[in-house]
Amino acid sequence: MEKIAVLTSGGDCPGMNAGIRAVVRKACHQGLKVVGIRRGFEGLMERDVVSMDSSSVSGIIHQGGTVLKTARSSFFKTGEGQKIASEAIKELGIEGLVVMGGEGSFRGAYALDKDWNIPCVGVPATIDNDIAGSDLTIGFMSAVNVALEGIDRIRDTATAFDRLFLIEVMGRTSGFIALWAGLAGGVEVILIPEIKTDLNEVCRKLKEGRRRGKTSSIMVVAEGDEAGGAFEIGEKIREKIGYEIRVVVLGHLQRGGSPTALDRILATRLGSAAVGLLIKGERGKMVGMVSNQIKVFPLEYAWKGEKKIDLSFYDLSQVMAT
Ligand code: F6P
Numbered sequence: 001m002e003k004i005a006v007l008t009s010g011g012d013c014p015g016m017n018a019g020i021r022a023v024v025r026k027a028c029h030q031g032l033k034v035v036g037i038r039r040g041f042e043g044l045m046e047r048d049v050v051s052m053d054s055s056s057v058s059g060i061i062h063q064g065g066t067v068l069k070t071a072r073s074s075f076f077k078t079g080e081g082q083k084i085a086s087e088a089i090k091e092l093g094i095e096g097l098v099v100m101g102g103e104g105s106f107r108g109a110y111a112l113d114k115d116w117n118i119p120c121v122g123v124p125a126t127i128d129n130d131i132a133g134s135d136l137t138i139g140f141m142s143a144v145n146v147a148l149e150g151i152d153r154i155r156d157t158a159t160a161f162d163r164l165f166l167i168e169v170m171g172r173t174s175g176f177i178a179l180w181a182g183l184a185g186g187v188e189v190i191l192i193p194e195i196k197t198d199l200n201e202v203c204r205k206l207k208e209g210r211r212r213g214k215t216s217s218i219m220v221v222a223e224g225d226e227a228g229g230a231f232e233i234g235e236k237i238r239e240k241i242g243y244e245i246r247v248v249v250l251g252h253l254q255r256g257g258s259p260t261a262l263d264r265i266l267a268t269r270l271g272s273a274a275v276g277l278l279i280k281g282e283r284g285k286m287v288g289m290v291s292n293q294i295k296v297f298p299l300e301y302a303w304k305g306e307k308k309i310d311l312s313f314y315d316l317s318q319v320m321a322t
Contacts, residue, residue: 003033004096004278005049005089008066009040009105012255013127013139015263016066016100021057022271023098023123028054030279035094039069040101041076041108045084049092061264064142064257070101076108079115086116095119096278098271102126102137106286106302113299119283121274122299125267127254129176132305133297134288138267143170143254144180150250151185151218158216164206166237168230168249171222175309177254178222183317189219190317194309197227203241205321269294 006023008016020036027034036056038048050056050068060067075081089097089112099109100123109120124131127143147169158165167187171177175192182190188209191197202219209217227233234247259267266289273287273294286299297305 001032001095001279003035003093004098004275005035005037005092005094006068006098006100007037007040007044008068008070008125009099009101009108010070010072011102011126012064012066012070013125014064014142014255014257014259015138015267016125017060017063018259018264018267019100019123019125019138019271020066020068021061022268023275024052024057025054026272026275030275032275032279035092036068039071040073040105041081041085042071042073043069044088045073045076045081047088047092062258064259072104082111082116086112086118089118096121096283098123098274098278100125100138100271102128103131103303106131106299110284110299113284119278120299121277121283122286122302123270123274124286124288124302127170127177128172128174130172130174130307131288131302132307133286133290133295133301135290136262136266138263138270139259140176141262142257142259143177144184145260146254146257147177147181147250148184150248150253151181151187151220154218154248155185158218162215164217164219164243164245166219166221166230166234166245166247168221168223168247170251170254171224173224175222175224178220179309179313179317182220183313183320185218185220186320187220187317188214188217188321190314191219191221191225191227191233192309192314193222193224193226194311195314197225199227199233199236199240203237206237206243207241
């Protein structure tokens with residue numbers, strides 16, 4: 001193998017640059033040529049590539065976003081798009097591709113590998129942490145820390161003003177960010193898609209808190225909760241018990257900023273391991289971190305495997321909120 005490529009795809013997250021750096025530096029260390037593909041699969045179809053060497057990834061380990069840029073491409077999901085992408089890979093002399101991103105990106109890598117004979121390896125990077133095969137995905141802990149900082153700041157004003165706040169965090173259809181940030185922030189109520197939301201019970205808890213002398217409370221809701229968006233839930237609670245409630249949607253704040261030490265180390269280990277796999281001739285695989293060990297799974301394990309939220313975190317948050 002002489003030449004590999006790396007791309008980032010889907011929602012950007014802190015740590016992607018550390019991952020790109022790891023792929024490039026490991027490839028150079030092993031004597032491979034490496035190119036970066038800009039704007040994910042969209043850029044691949046347009047042959048938007050850049051040659052990279054060790055110096056092209058200097059000074060990026062601490063930066064959020066992705067120097068290669070990213071995109072979500074609906075055209076790439078079609079057979080026609082994948083054909084164009086695979087022709088581009090072959091024309092550019094690329095013998096292996098590292099795809100860094102979330103589930104949608106892994107599905108793209110899977111199609112390229114299986115249907116178009118392009119050796120691909122996936123590196124899980126998404127703030128949502130919803131990929132099986134890795135305890136944590138790159139970007140998740142950084143997003144949790146941003147959400148936590150938001151909770152802490154809101155706590156100050158909630159306490160000062162004796163107010164009830166509802167904070168919505170990202171996570172697509174999973175509640176990882178809400179659960180981890182909520183537990184770390186000591187919030188009173190956590191609403192996640194993995195646990196059925198009973199708003200009557202939520203209102204009972206809030207009233208009970210007031211009865212015990214609590215003058216302010218913070219609730220965290222995951223954007224994918226089945227009870228609806230934060231504004232809708234806030235309005236329902238106001239209608240049920242008449243409490244004044246302030247709603248904060250943290251949104252894309254959670255996707256930006258410098259990655260935590262954990263995310264940088266995770267990205268460095270996983271990016272390097274992905275190149276190692278390609279060199280060994282492995283393909284159609286993803287790398288993950290399980291109990292602090294690098295593990296290798298088939299790409300499809302990312303969405304077919306089980307990635308369960310740890311419900312003991314939820315139980316603990318309930319105990320702590322009493
Ligand atoms: O998958 C990452 C993520 O930030 C989700 O948490 C969120 O639902 C989605 O992407 C937002 O996507 P967009 O940036 O396209 O609005």
